[in-house]
Amino acid sequence: MEILSPAGSPEAVQAAVYAGADAVYLGYGPFNARRNARNFDQEELQQAIDLCHLYGVKVYLTLNTLASDREVAQAAQVAVEASSMGVDAILVQDMGLLQVVGQVAPDVHLHASTQMTIHNLDGVKRCADLGLTRAVLSRELSRKEISYICDHSPIEIETFVHGALCMCYSGQCFFSSVLGGRSGNRGLCAQPCRLSYGWNGKADRYPLSLKDMSLAGHLRELQDMGVACAKIEGRMKRPEYVWVVTKVYADALREGREPTAEEVAQLTAAFSRQGFTDGYFTGNQGAHMFGVREQQPEPRELFAAARAGYDKPTQLVPVTLHASIQAGQPACLTLTDEDGHTVTVTGPAPEQARTRALEGEDVAAQLSKTGGTPYRVAQHQVEVGEGLSLPRSALNALRREGVEQLSAARTALPQRRHFPYEPLPKVANPTDAPALHVTLRSASQCSPALLDSQPARIALPVDEAASHPDVVADIQAHGIQAAVVLPRICWDGGEMDTLKDQLTRCRDMGVTHALVGNLGLLDVARDLGFTLHGDYGLEVFNSHGVKAYRELGLASLTASFELKLAQIRDLSKTLPVELLAYGRLPLMITENCAMKAGAGQCCCGNGNTLTDRRGVGFPVMKAWGCRNEIFNSDTLFLADKAGDYLRAGVSALNLLFTTEDDHTVVDMVQRYQGVGNAAPASYTRGLYYRDVE
Known part of the structure; x- marks a missing residue:
């Protein structure tokens, strides 16, 4: 199961990679659901992709917002540029952009963002029919729902495992846009849900602010279900947070265990809202899932350790080394990584030894000195003829050239097709009265x-x-x-x-x-x-x-x-x-019942009204399936x-x-x-x- 980490800045990319992430997701340009994050310019994006690919980490571009007709051409250009630079997949929400990206960059993988509100098997199958290779499920689903979808899905399934929970189903929230003109579907949610509201005319609680999710303790279960990717939320968070959370989840998963109590304490210290919840996953919903961010001192020691940690990688790329040093032939070194990249480099031919002859173990030890590189020699096979000599400097040069060529192969740009964006022909509007x-x-x-x-x-x-x-x-x-x-x-x-x-x-x-x-x-x-x-x-x-x-x-x-x-x-x-x-206008549709959480009992038929700090009331009504729907005042x-x-x-x-x-x-x-x-x-x-x- 892939660990997917947020990267709202170049520093966060390095933090995620060095902490052991398998993939990162990031924004480039104006069309992503965290437009207020640091995001990346073209040079930074290329550097991020090269760093990630060097360490075997995938890069997913978030193009997961709605785009108007005037913006579609620019969004298409963003997709082409990102595909040309080697991003491994693009996340989309907008059905129009999905179609456009498929036309202009047909060889890059497309993932259905959680903003598409995919929450059942038919939705996943529809994504597959549309050419998407992965679907990010709604955060509200229980273990039973996720397992059922994984068992029958024709494409990969990604689920969130850690980070902020929105009260509303992603992609269906209009609270921020209707109240303040800042749309969550356009990447600029103002998070009105984190403000105080209440019932009976008093805004004396936080019935729309959920604790952060944490599925620490359920990783093996998710892996056994067939979940392809465990996603960590947090592109607005600092690099130290990214390093701490990524390392906890990556270490636990690679060691076949769940996070320890000490590691969960680190997660809490890095960021939480009065603790964490797994209520959606376990099907245990209620008032205990709600919480707010409290003023807490920065965990200085933890974040200092994080900063020291993302100065050096915790996971190196394993390579297999094969060397041959034979009389009358150029010295030869072959390096092969776990992804199938193989490079072969040659150096000077050895001479007859005047004093001490080369031994295979000495050659292996010298060629395996990959400190300061992304690699570690996992296996080696060295063949050395008898009575030969080769300077240590020649072996070092051979190793350096091999490492450089392997790095070049790992960061090589993919061969992909790209096509110009073609706007749709204009269709005359109907003239009949509506x-x-x-x-x-x-x-x-x-x-x-x-x-x-x-x-x-x-x-x-x-x-x-x-x-x-x-x-x-x-x-x-x-x-x-x-x-x-x-x-x-x-x-x-x-x-x-x-x-x-x-x-x-x-x-x-x-x-x-x-x-x-x-x-x-x-x-x-x-x-x-x-x-x-x-x-x-x-x-x-x-x-x-x-x-x-x-x-x-x-x-x-x-x-x-x-x-x-x-x-x-x-x-x-x-x-x-x-x-x-x-x-x-509908503002939210919620899985967790704000009415029951506030009143302590089911009260759908009471004409409930949620009151904000200004005394404005928002009707809350029962939605199909015993959910809540919140409407504008x-x-x-x-x-x-x-x-x-x-x-x-x-x-x-x-x-x-x-x-x-x-x-x-x-x-x-x-x-x-x-x-x-x-x-x-x-x-x-x-x-x-x-x-x-």
């Missing part, structure tokens, strides 16, 4: 007055639709398209079985349209005959993303609500594109901006109703139909008019 689509949270919101208003589509959560066939029948009887909304999160096993059962019941009612917000749920709906429509969870951010989902067979898409209206207008709409035009409202959204060229407006009663639903639908003057008491324009960093 249809009106309504997405309800509850069947109780579907009133006779709503049906009489005749929206083009009414969508219900799949569990609501399955349990309210009368409501579905009423929708269809009014000539309105009925659709179901699939959950963004659905684990394998019992959850997937439940979803299939609910979808089957809806299909038997005559429902044939499904809104899908995750790659891992395309197949379950399609296999049951549903027409697929991309929901906001797919985060369609550029024209290449539209094209990618069109090729996957979707019938329409919802544009990311992190785009401006002008950016949505400029999308090449090879599929009908919908606009989320009304509703409380203000309601997105665009009914008085028809001129703007009409210019965006969208095929439909989607009105998302959460906390509204049935009367408000009707009022808002009619307002978007041009009737009345209803408006929310407190509303926002969302991100449609302001740049998201």
